[in-house]
Amino acid sequence: MYYILFYKTIENYIEKRVPFRESHLAYASAAHKRGELVFAGALAEPADSAVLVFKVDKPSTVEKFAKHDPYVLNGLITEWKIRPWSVVIGG
Numbered sequence: 001m002y003y004i005l006f007y008k009t010i011e012n013y014i015e016k017r018v019p020f021r022e023s024h025l026a027y028a029s030a031a032h033k034r035g036e037l038v039f040a041g042a043l044a045e046p047a048d049s050a051v052l053v054f055k056v057d058k059p060s061t062v063e064k065f066a067k068h069d070p071y072v073l074n075g076l077i078t079e080w081k082i083r084p085w086s087v088v089i090g091g
Helices: 018-033 059-068
Strands: 002-009 037-042 049-055 077-085
Touching (some): 018 037, 049 059, 059 077
Antiparallel strands (some): 002 049, 002 077, 037 049
């Protein structure tokens, strides 16, 4: 099953993420190598949110990821939510 993790970021997120970017990317890369995280990235114009797509058996895996993400732990994400995604074409 696919799940989308939506992040809403703080103001001036691009500048404020710099001290935590390396640890966040390492954390996300580990999830990608495990086959859980399929795609991830910040939205632009404006840079006020991000989307992470997971392919996992249960939403608790995505929830655990979000709760331990360095961006979340360091206050760069003001809110997050998980939605199941019914993929019809592709995947």
